[in-house]
Amino acid sequence: MNTSETILFNAKKTILAESESIALLVNYLTADFAHSVEKIFNCKGRVIITGIGKSAIIAQKIVATLNSTGTPSMFLHASEAVHGDLGMLLKEDIIICISKSGNSPEIKVLVPLLKRFGNTLIGMTADLNSFLGKESHHILHAHVDSEACPNNLAPTNSTTAQLVLGDALAVCLMEMRNFKSEDFAIYHPGGALGKKLLLRVKDMLDTTHTPQVSPEASIKKVIMEISEKRLGVTAVVENNQVIGIITDGDIRRMLNERDTFADLSAKDIMTKNPKNISSSILVSEALNVLENNAITQLVVIDEGTYKGIIHLHDILKEGIV
Structure with a gap:
């Protein structure tokens, strides 16, 4: 095999080795796992997760996952614990200690x-007969037959197994708490994910630039309004009601079809009954409406009152997609 083929062969071998190890984890789930989930669910304190080496890194990821899904958690580095960090422990806390060998x-x-x-100690280890395995109140058996490492040394399959067991804990707790997307949004207010779950049309609607013309407005007035407000569209409003919209595309089509537009007004080229939404809906929902209708702008109307225009480009700028 050439170099590229060898690299791909080794990469595939690693992925298959880890996936096979993870698939076998279901055989090592016992009542201890269920008891651990129940204890954490009923815990009045926090989940403190500790480990050393690569297991400490996995512990930090599990802490992050639990915190983001409604289970208050903290990381305690095993080597720092004996130098003062044990002071973070409260009597109501539950402790998860992660170690492949359980004998470090x-x-x-x-x-x-x-x-x-006197805290409940949950051990996550590959060796039930290890020091950690024997001293823990409950065991999460992170067994793997071997590492993906060609020397069977570098933590690969074992750390992935720990990570998966942590995810299983988090998901079981989410199910028990009936944790919904709305709850998830509370813990993820920032970034694209937070915006997708929380941001509503009213939060980004520019009410100072609400393009609108009357039905009798001249085409020149329509063009000026569209240009001035820079949204590529204007609403046609009569008696405080939106009766249509005119887009820059409508203007182009009109110019292609006619040599003059002196005798036309807004009502002659507008699109009646335009798609509209409420300002209270999520921006992600507004995006779905735009995509499903292959349009780039939506009229925003609350209880019959015209509020403005939301444009696809504005949504994209927010990083919703």
Whole structure:
């Protein structure tokens, strides 16, 4: 095999090795897993997750996942715990200790100290007969037959197994809490995800630039309004009601079809009964309306009152997609 083929072969071998290890994890789920979820669900304190080395990195990811899905959690580095960080523990907290071997020196020092406080200790380890396995109140069995590493040394399959068990914990807790997308949004207010879940049309609607003309407005007035407000569209309003819209596309089509427009007014070229939305709907929903109708602007109307125009480009600028 050439170099590229060898690289792809090794990459595929690694992915398959990890996926096979994860698939086998279902065989190692016991009542201890269910008891652990129940204990965490009923916990009045926080979930404190600790580990050393690569397991500490996995612990931090699990903490982040639990926090974002409604389970208050904190990371405690095993080596720092014995230098003062044990002070973060509260008697109501539940502790998850992660270690592949369950026998590392730091874990052997830490576990008795954790149990001294009387907290429930959940061990996540590949070895049930290890120090951690025997000292824990409940065990999450992160068993793997081997690592994907060609030397069977670098944590690969084992850390992935830990990560998956953490995800399984989080999902089970979400199900028990009936955790919905609305709840998820509360913990993710920033970035594209937060905007998609929280941002409403009224939050980004520019009410100072609401293009509108009367039905009798001249085409020149229509063109000036569209140009001035820079939204590529204007509403046609009569008696405070939107009766139509005119887009820059409508203007171009009119010019292609006629040599003069002196005898025309807004009502002659407008599109009647335009698509409209309420300002209270999510911007992501407005985007769906735009895409489903292959249009770039929507009229915003609240209880019959014209509020403005929301444009596809404005939504894209917010990073909703």
